[in-house]
Amino acid sequence: MRRPLASFFVGLALAGCGGPIAGARQTLPLPAHFTAVARATTDDPDGLRVLWNGGADTSEHGAWIATTHAELEALWERVGAAGPVPEVDLRTHVVIGEAFMNGACMDEIVAVERDAEGRVLLRTEPLVEMCIALAVQDARVVAVPRSVLGERITWFSVDDDDGGAYAFRIPPPSPDASGTVSPGAPSTERDAIASALGTIALPARGTLALRALDDGREVWVAHLPDGRVHVVAADAVSTNDWLRHPVRWDAARGRFATEHDVTGRSVHGGVPLETHAFARVGEDRIAVGEVVSIAPRGTVEPRAAAPAIEGDAMPYASLPVIDQQTLEAVPEGFVARVGADLVTGLDGPPRLCMLPEDPKLRAHFEGCDDTSLALRDAPAEARRGISVVHGPLLVRRRGDTLDLAIADGAGESGWVVEHRIAEPAPAGPTRARGALALDVEASGDTRGAPDGFAIECVPAGGSPDESWSFVAPRDGSFAFELASDHDGAIAIVADDGSPLACNDDRHGHYRSSVAHATLAAGQQVRVIVDGFGGQAGAYRLRATETPALEREGVLALGVTVAGDTSRATDDLSAGCHAPAHDDAWRLEVSEPGRHRVRIEADGWHPLLAAYADGESIPATCGLGTGGGSREETYDLAAGTWWIVVDGAREEDVGAYRLTVERAD
Structure with missing residues (x-):
């Protein structure tokens, strides 16, 4: 026999001192079969009113009703709804609120229904196709016509538990239950517009x-x-x-x-x-x-x-993107789409400029210069980091400021600026230090030296520099490695001043640099020790000879080559933790497809990686185990590839044999 609905109302409580009426919690599943006998919708002028449906500033869980203004104020606070307490005609409507854990999205409430047993459900429609299931606190507050509810109801709540319902007895209207429910969207039509936009x-x-x-x-x-x-x-x-x-x-x-x-x-x-x-x-x-x-x-x-x-569903879709220089020619007070970023720097208001393309310059970027257009009425306090609204942006210029900025959907980012660009050293001749011998470590300190050389691979100059002379003892390839206590850089320069090689950061490490040069016997070069962005300090410098790879470092399908990384240098590591010395072999792929790479090494564990030509991140990498033999299969596109033999530990170096074959 079905349990009488009236038995659900045991324990129903009224909150004192004008608080909302709390429902008696029932553990009931959502009705499997539901036939509505009363219904109200949000598009009915006298129907359902959605007062709040979103995030809640509360830790409460439950459901409440309000039939007086005092109860409504208390309910609004209890569920943690935002904004002022709305006006509701409590003679014709009852306010029902609930607080619960939910995901990151709220469906649109479109109707409320009651069946013959007094069970009440909200009907919703999704506004997005997918939603992240985050555990966040939400609230719903609706004004329901009394004609829908009747005297007693069971309200089915959206809750984080398996099922939940709240039993309420609906009291008659209170004598002070006055007010008005907002009507349909009011017309903003006027007889005339004095100053038309x-x-x-x-x-x-x-x-x-x-x-x-x-x-x-x-x-x-x-x-x-x-x-x-x-x-x-x-x-x-x-x-x-x-x-x-x-x-x-x-x-x-x-x-x-x-x-x-x-x-x-x-x-x-x-x-x-x-x-x-x-x-x-x-x-x-x-x-x-x-x-x-x-x-x-x-x-x-x-x-x-x-x-x-x-026409278009997205505003400004047909507006062309212009550069900042062209923006200056746009008449003042007109909206334009500009290919620039809105940067909130370490101080001052947000300004319009282009972020540096170089990632290292971005990390040290302090904001746009003071000549860039500033956004009017935006905050101008000091900050620890940078925030960026990425362009294109829709802006409106008024004189030397912007009075409108509309983000065009490219996203936002931000970061803390850990280090600023230092003041540049005074200009002057590079300080000479003497001769650098092969396999002999030299040391120095650039502090106090003038800035006499501009290294082309360093995006921000101004650092003091020192130079060493090196004479090649024989024909060969030579590596020059720099370890510094600051963000150093190195360059190899011929006697006539032409650059032969330079390096700022060895695979992303600011305090380590390596440059390679192929020299003839007796050839003299200058080794320049410099820095990034005005930085200076102590350093250690070493020149070593790097053995040439077999077959000039070119792999052929089915041909086994031998190598030894113990005399190589550590040049590559991006995408894999590979602090050991490494060899890079060039592979020309004429037809795309799967390639099998096999390495055999005795007594150490090699790491294999495949880089597309010109890329700094490998397409794939893997660590050898169990004696060092390893086989990898790579799906390679046509073009030039670099197969790198490396190691996951500094001590993982040694002799090896390497073979590449087609695997399809």
Whole structure:
């Protein structure tokens, strides 16, 4: 026999001192079969009102109702809803709120239903196809018509438990239950606009379209089938009040991507989009005025009645990207899309400039220079790091500042600036130190020396430098390795001043550099010890001879070559932890396909890696075990590849045999 619903109401409690009415928790699954006998929707002027549907500043779990203003204020605080307490006509509606753990997205609430047993369910529709299942605190607060609820209900909650329901007895309206429920989206139409921002074409009935105002800023114009017109801003405030983002229309769901309906009203009870006043100018044009306020909560336009989109769904999609120099020629006060970044530096306001392309310069970047256009009314305090809104950006220039910045969807990033570019050393001749002998370590200190040489591979100069002379004892390949207590750099320069080789950072390590040069017997070169960005300090320098690889370092399919990394240098490590000495063999792949690489090594464990020519990160790498023999199969595209023999420990060096064959 079915248990009477009335037995569920044992333990129902009323919160004292004007608090909300708490429901009695029941452990019940969601109904498998549900036939509604009463229903209210969000598009009904007298129907369901969504007051809040989103993140909650509370740790509470549960469900409550409010039938008086004091109870509503307490409920709003209990569930942790944002913003001011809404106005609700509590003579005709009962407010129901719940707080629960949820994922990162909230579905749109579209209706509330009650069946003959008094069970009440909210009906929702998804706004996104996928959602991250994060454990975050959320809340829902809705105003439900009393005509839907009846005297006793069981409210089924969205909770982190398997199932949850709350039993309520709905009290009659209180004498102080007054107020008004926000009606449908109010019209912003006026008889006339004194100072129009633009006069634009009205789209056909039943359509939604983007229109540009006189300054190029775009607005959404909705001309609904019943003749109503709504003008909604095509950009909205982003995560801070000085940056905005475009408002895209999602035609598949009949909503703006910001989860607002076509009138600009939030479907979750949040802040509405900006809407403009307008006046009709003839039958097919309107004059658009300034932004005016609309009630944040009220009737939401149904998805099924959403207008058809005319033209682009993304604002400013047809606006071309220009560079900063061209931006200077754009008339003041006009919106333009510029291929630059908005950088909030270590001090001052955000400014428009291009980030350095070099990743090392980016790590030391302190912000745009003071001549760059600054964003008006943005914060200008001191900071520890950089934040970047990546371009292109939509901006509007007013004199030497920007009064509008709209992020165009390229994303944001930021980092702490650990080290700044140092003050440059005084210019002067490079300090000479003497002769550098083969296999003999030399040491020095660049502090106090002038800056006499500019190394082409160092993106930021200004460091003091010293030079050593080296004479090749015989024909051969020579490596020059630098270890410094600062961010050093090294260059090899011929007697006539022409550069032969240079290196700033050995596979990403700022305090280690290595450069290679092939020299003839008796050839003299200068070895320049320099630095990055004005840095200076002590260093150690060594020159060694590196044996030539067999077959000039070129692999042929099916031909085994022999090598020995014990006399090599450590040049490559990116993508794999490989601090040992390494050999790099060139492989020309004429036809793409799978290639088998086999290495045999006695007494040490080699690491194999494959680099496409010109790439700093290997396509793949793997560590040999069990005596050092290893076989890898690589899927290689046509072109030049480098097969690298390395080691995962500094002591992993030695003799080996290497073979490459087709594997398909």
